[in-house]
Amino acid sequence: MWMRLTYQRWASPKPSGCLLLLGYTPKQLEYGTGGPSVLSHLYTPQLLQDAIGSLAIQSLEDYETELAEGNGHKGRSAVIGLVASRSSSKQQPQSFK
Numbered sequence: 001m002w003m004r005l006t007y008q009r010w011a012s013p014k015p016s017g018c019l020l021l022l023g024y025t026p027k028q029l030e031y032g033t034g035g036p037s038v039l040s041h042l043y044t045p046q047l048l049q050d051a052i053g054s055l056a057i058q059s060l061e062d063y064e065t066e067l068a069e070g071n072g073h074k075g076r077s078a079v080i081g082l083v084a085s086r087s088s089s090k091q092q093p094q095s096f097k
Contacts, residue, residue, distance in 0.1 A: 018085045019055060021048070025062050027078035034073030043080045055084035 023043045024035035036042055045060055062080040067073050 015086055018058075018083065019052065021080075021082040023080055025078045025080050027064075031076050031078060033075035033077050034067065034069070035077070043082075045080065048080070048082050052082075052084050055086060058083040058085060060084075 021043075025044060026039055026042045028035045028042060029037070029039065045062060048060060049057070060080075060082050062078070064076060064078050066075065067077045067079075
């Protein structure tokens with residue numbers, strides 16, 4: 001249910017619009033350094049690929065990094081970044097690292 005509601009917000013950027021997402025992966029549950037504590041609220045590359053439908057993926061990368069975003073989000077973190085657009089032309093993928 002949560003993913004379906006979230007997808008409805010993503011599915012329609014304006015023409016030539018762009019979707020930017022930075023979230024946590026399931027591995028984040030091992031770190032406990034912030035983010036959702038519910039597995040279904042975490043992202044995997046496959047889940048995002050399936051969810052974005054016809055949007056063109058410009059970049060999709062999961063990685064680990066140190067975050068310092070206040071007391072609730074501090075320390076080693078397992079994150080995922082996505083850039084997707086309605087544009088049919090793909091640009092050179094960019095790294096989030």
